[in-house]
Amino acid sequence: MRQVYLDSAATTQMRTEVIDEMTRVMKEVYGNPSSTHSYGRSAKSLIENARKSIAKQLNVTAAEIIFTSGGTEADNLAIHSCVRDLSVERIITTKIEHHAVLYIIDYCKEKYGTQVEFLDLQECGTPDYDHLEKLLKDDAKKTLVSLMHINNEIGNKLDIYRVGKLCRDHNAFFHSDCVQSIGHYEMDFASLPVDFTAVSAHKFHGPKGVGFAFIRKGTGLKPLILGGSQERGIRAGTESVHNIIGMELALTMAYENLEKERDYVKGLKEYFKNQLTEKIPGVKFNGNCGDHENSTFTLLNVCLPCPADKAAMLLFTMDLKGIACSKGSACQSGSQKGSHVLTNVLRDEDLNKPSLRFSFSIFNTQEELDYVVDVLVEYLASI
Incomplete structure (x- = not known):
């Protein structure tokens, strides 16, 4: 896998x-x-x-x-x-x-x-x-x-x-x-x-x-x-x-290596954002994360167009496919509560949809991101 x-x-x-x-x-x-x-x-x-x-x-x-x-x-x-x-x-x-x-x-x-x-x-x-x-x-x-x-x-x-x-x-x-x-x-x-x-x-x-x-x-x-x-x-x-x-x-x-590595990771984030926007109509980016000027280049918090009752298995499915991402802070991964950040930022209509945090590093590649997009597209098409 x-x-x-x-x-x-x-x-x-x-x-x-x-x-x-x-x-x-x-x-x-x-x-x-x-x-x-x-x-x-x-x-x-x-x-x-x-x-x-x-x-x-x-x-x-x-x-x-x-x-x-x-x-x-x-x-x-x-x-x-x-x-x-x-x-x-x-x-x-x-x-x-x-x-x-x-x-x-x-x-x-x-x-x-x-x-x-x-x-x-x-x-x-x-x-x-x-x-x-x-x-x-x-x-x-x-x-x-x-x-x-x-x-x-x-x-x-x-x-x-x-x-x-x-x-x-x-x-x-x-x-x-x-x-x-x-x-x-x-x-x-x-x-x-x-x-x-x-x-x-x-x-x-x-x-x-x-x-x-x-x-x-x-x-x-x-x-x-x-x-x-x-x-x-x-x-x-x-x-x-x-x-x-x-x-x-x-x-x-x-x-x-700051300038070189930052440019590389920033490019990964922009590529991932563009691929999601192109292949998943209705996708949203939480907070300022879709804006390079007002957010870090290292992460993208993605709100997916998926009904709440169909979202429960999303993170589990990603893990089964070998993809490590997060629905919030790792320090809260053992908690059943939702993200306190998203609770205070998102409107109710988006809060009920699944959001995933993807964060990047110099060890990632565009090919990996293509794979993740394909998995998300497949999951959303199956519900």
């Missing part, structure tokens, strides 16, 4: 070079980075060189990069500490953020009584920037704005510079989950007015279980995990050396 992987927004295939380098590190550099002997010093040196390299890619200082287990931990660190330690009493966000953000905001609301304000959304799912500005003008309470740079389900791109400037102008903290953008877009945090962000290595062909938080110096963020002085005292626990090295190499390769 043919195998086609179109779920790179959930996780990406690791580059061979990354696997080889991680294997070498596991074999040769196994000391604890906190140990003072030569084995420990060797591991520590690798970590600090990786930190400097990552910081250089983002145009920040090495001290502003804190290694974590991934994006979820980095999101939790920033939001929880802002409320607990930095006197934030109000959080402004949207209802279509990743659950790594929404769940910790709910926790802060329950535990600390934090006021939560949800921005209005435009019809396509883009936050209403005028509403944000209006809310920020009421600055009686110390405020954190948390808005993701690229939505992981519908691909919408936030005007991150505009939001950051609004936050600076009104003395608010700005946290942005950049899990779907780091490694795919150039990011200059020296000029980008963001205070905190979250990154996961497995979104740009690196290993799972490792990421980092960017924490702008001077913000005063405090640790959530205690037990050691690792990561400048912000994140206790022995560092995962091989994962950190794999992440740094994956990020370096992503930016070294």
